[in-house]
Amino acid sequence: MIRKYLVAGLFTLLPLVVTVWILKGIFTALVGIFRGPLTWLAHAIQLPDPPTWGLALFSALATGLLLLLVGALVGNFVGRQLLDWLDELMMHVPVVKTIYGATRQLMGAIQSGQGGSFKEVVLVEWPHPGSFTLGFVAHRDCSWAVAGGESMVAVYVPTAPNPTSGYVVMIETTKVRPVDLSADQALTWAVSGGVVVPARAPRGTGRVPEQP
Numbered sequence: 001m002i003r004k005y006l007v008a009g010l011f012t013l014l015p016l017v018v019t020v021w022i023l024k025g026i027f028t029a030l031v032g033i034f035r036g037p038l039t040w041l042a043h044a045i046q047l048p049d050p051p052t053w054g055l056a057l058f059s060a061l062a063t064g065l066l067l068l069l070v071g072a073l074v075g076n077f078v079g080r081q082l083l084d085w086l087d088e089l090m091m092h093v094p095v096v097k098t099i100y101g102a103t104r105q106l107m108g109a110i111q112s113g114q115g116g117s118f119k120e121v122v123l124v125e126w127p128h129p130g131s132f133t134l135g136f137v138a139h140r141d142c143s144w145a146v147a148g149g150e151s152m153v154a155v156y157v158p159t160a161p162n163p164t165s166g167y168v169v170m171i172e173t174t175k176v177r178p179v180d181l182s183a184d185q186a187l188t189w190a191v192s193g194g195v196v197v198p199a200r201a202p203r204g205t206g207r208v209p210e211q212p
Contacts, residue, residue: 030059121186123177124155126169133157134179134186135169142170160193 031052038050038058050058073079090100118136126133135155142149151173158166179186185198 027056030063031055034059034062118156119183121179121181121183122153122155123179124157124169124171125175126157126167134181134189136183136186137176138168146170158187158190160190163187163190 035055038055042048042050070083073083087104091097093100118138120137122135122137123132124135125131126135135157137153138156139154142152142154146152149170152170153173153176154168154170155176156166156168181189181198188196189198
C-alpha cells in the first residue's frame with residue numbers, strides 16, 4: 001500500500017517538478033544576461049546591487065521589449081534594411097556564420113512551409129531493422145549528398161523526452177511511411193516517452209506523398 005502511494009505521488013508531482021525546473025532555467029538565463037550591465041549601472045550611480053527578483057523582472061521586460069522592437073523593425077523599410085545589414089554582417093563572421101546560417105534557414109523553412117518543415121509525420125525503421133519510430137520530413141531530394149538521392153528524403157528523428165535534440169537521417173522514400181498524425185501529436189508522444197498515445201492510430205501506404 002505504501003509503495004502504491006509513493007508511486008502515485010511521484011507521477012503526480014513529476015510534471016510539476018519538470019515544469020518548475022524548466023522555468024528555473026529560463027529565470028537563471030535571463031538574470032545572467034542582465035546581471036553584469038545592471039550591477040555596473042547601479043555602482044555607477046552609487047546604488048546597492050539590484051536584488052535577484054529585480055534582475056529577473058527587468059530581464060523579462062527587456063526581453064519582451066527587444067522582441068517587440070525587432071518585430072516593429074521588420075514591418076518597415078528602414079528596419080528591414082538595418083536587419084539585412086546585420087544579417088550580412090553575421091554571415092561574414094567565422095564560426096558564427098555556421099550556427100547563425102543554419103538557424104536562420106531552419107526558422108525560414110518553418111515560417112514559409114518549405115521542404116517539409118517538420119509538419120509531415122512519418123514512420124521510419126530506426127535505429128536498426130525491426131524497430132520503428134516517428135520522425136518528421138525535413139527535406140526531399142538528397143541528391144546533393146548521395147548519388148541517386150532524388151528518391152530519398154531527409155527525416156528528423158527526435159529523442160525523448162527532449163525533442164529539440166535528435167538525428168537527421170536520409171532514407172529511401174519507399175522505406176518511409178506517412179502517418180495520419182499531426183506534428184503536435186507526434187511531439188507529445190516523443191516528450192512523454194511513448195506513454196501518451198495519440199487518439200488516432202497511424203496508417204501508412206509505404207510512400208511519402210509528394211508536396212503539391
